Amino acid sequence: MKIRLVYSKLGKVRFTSHRDMARVWERCLRKADIAMAYSEGFSPRPKLSFGLALPTGGESLAEYLDITLAHEWEPSDISELPRRLTASMPTGIDVLEAVALPLGVDSLQQAVTSCTWTIEMVGTTIERRSAQIAAVLDAPTLRVTRERKGKPVEDDLRPLILVLDPTEMPDGALGVLAELGTKPRAVRPSELLTALDPSLPTGRIRRLNQWITVDGARREPLAVGAAVDERTEVGAR
Template sequence: MRVRIRFTKTGKIRWTSHRDLARVWERVIRRVGLPVAYSQGFSPHPKLHFGLALSTGHESVAEFIDIDLDDDAPNVPSPAELLLLPPRITAALPIGLQVTGIGIIPTSTDSLQQAVVSCEWDIEVREVSPQQVAPAIERVLAADELTITRQRKGKDVTDDVRPYVLDLAVVGPTDGGTQLHAHLATQPRGLRVSELLALLDPAWDEGLVRRTHQWTLIDGARIEPLEGPSEATSTSHATARAS
C-alpha cells in the first residue's frame, strides 16, 4: 500500500533543511506506529518519497510525501483507519508541520518528482512598492525570451526560462514591501524563486516566500496531487499551527 500525505511547513520550522525534514518524518512514522516498508540490501531504509524540495527558509501549505507501507505487517491500517490518522500524525509533528490530507494511491503512480509540473508561490519583495514591481512584471511577461546562466555538471549553461513563467501578478502591499503571486513550471528543470526575482530586478530581496500549490496534469487537466486517482482520500483545510 502506498500512502500520500499533504502537509504544511510554516513558521520557524521553515528553517529546517530538506534532509532534516526527512529525518523528522522517519521518527514520526515510527512514533505513530505506521508499518513502513524498507528497502532491501546492506543498509535498508524506509521507503519515503518526497516531492520537489522546498528551499530552506521558504514556507509551504502544499507539501507532499509518499510512504510505502508493509502490506504483510499485522498492524497495517485499513482504508477507514487511515483516514482518521491526520490529527494523530500532526500531534506527533513539530509545531509548523500539519497534515492536511491523506490518501491511498496506486503503487504505479508516477513519483511526485515526475508528476508535479508546476507550483504556485506567494512572494514578498522587500522594501519596494507595488508601483515599482508592476512595470517589472509587465516587462517579464512581455518578453519573448528570458535567459539565465546556470551551473550544470561544472559548466555554465544558458537557458531560456520564459516558458517557465506561467503567470505573475502583484497581489498588494505588505508591511515590509510588496507581495506578488507566481505560477512557475517545474519541468524539465524549472525556475527558482530567487531566479525569478533576479529577472525582475537583481537588487531586490525576497521576504516571506510560501508555496501555495503543486500541480500535476491528468488528461490535460490541472490536478492537485491528492485529487488524482486514489482508493481513499481524506482532506482537511485546517489552519496551520504557527510558532
C-alpha cells in the same frame, strides 16, 4: 500499499532544509508507530518519497509525501492518519489529508508539473512592481546561466512562468503570485525574484499549491489518486 499525504510547513520550522525534513519524517513515522516498508541492502531505509524540494526558509501550504506501508490499511485508519502524524511532528507542520494511492501512480518528482508561489518583494513600490511584472511577461526569452557539473548551462525561464500577478503577503507587504513550471526543471522562486528585480533581498516565500497537469487538466496531487480510482472502478464494472 502506498499512501500520499499533504502537509503545511509554517513558522520557525520553515528554516529546516529538505534533507532535514526527510529525517524528521522518518523519526516521526516511527514515533507514531506507522509500520513502513524498508529498502533491501546493507543499510535498509524506509521507503519514503518526497516531492520537489522547498527552498530552506520557504513556507508552504502544499507539501506532499508518499509512504510505502508494510501492510494494507483500512480506509478508516488512513483518515485517522493526519491527526496521528500532526501530533508527532514538530510545531508548524500540520498534516492536512492522506489518501491511498493506486498502484502505478507516478512519483511526485515525475508527476508535478507546476507550483504556485507567493514571493515577497521587500521594499518595492506598487509602480515599480507593475513595471517589472510587465517587463518579465513581455520578454520573449529570459535566459539564465547556471553551473552544472562544472560547466555553464543556459536555460530559458520564460516558458516556465505560467502565471505572474501582483499580490499582498499576509501582513500586507508587496509581493507577486506566480505559477512556475517544473519541466524540464523547476524554476526557483529566487530566480524569478532576480528576473523581476536583482536588487531585492530575499524575502518570504510561500508555496500555495503543487499541480499535476495531464492532457490540459490541472489537478492537485491528492486528487490524482482519487481520479485513478474512479477510472479503475468504472473499468471494473
